Amino acid sequence: MAKKVAGQLKLQVPAGKANPSPPVGPALGQRGINIMEFCKAFNAKTQEMEAGAPCPTVITYYVDKSFTMEIKTPPASYYLKKAAKLKSGANNPSKEVAGTVTVKQVREIAEAKMKDLNANDIDGAMQIILGSARSMGIEVK
DSSP, X not given: OOOOEEEEEEEEEETTOOOSSTTHHHHHHTTTOOHHHHHHHHHHHTTTSOTTOXXXXXXXXXXXXXXXXXXXXXXXXXXXXXXXXXXXXXXXXXXXXXEEEOHHHHHHHHHHHGGGSOOSSHHHHHHXXXXXXXXXXXXXX
C-alpha cells in the first residue's frame, strides 16, 4: 500500500551545507520531519556537487513522518553569474550590461540544466538560458 502524503515543502539549500539552523531546521521541524536525517541524506546526495551551490529541493513528507527529496540543479542565474564572473546581475538590465558570456558557455549551462528545463532539445534549452541572461543584463558574444 502506498504511503499517505502529508504535504510538500520547497527549500533552496546550499550543496553539502545542510544543517539544523534556520531556515532548514524550523521549516522541517514544524512539519515533524527528522532534521538530522534530512541533513545527512541531503549532504550525502550533494557531496559531488560544487560546495555551496544553491540547490532547489522538493521534500515530500508523509503521515508516518518519513520523507523523500528531489534535488534539482542550481538555478541558471547561479551558472550565468559564475560564467560571467559576477557577484550580481545589472541593476537596470535593459540599459546596462553587467557582464558577458560566450555561446559555448551558454551551451554548457543548457546541457547542465537540461533535465530541469521545459525544453525538447539543446537549442530550446539554450533559448531559455539566453532569456535568463538577458534579464540579468548579461550579454552573449
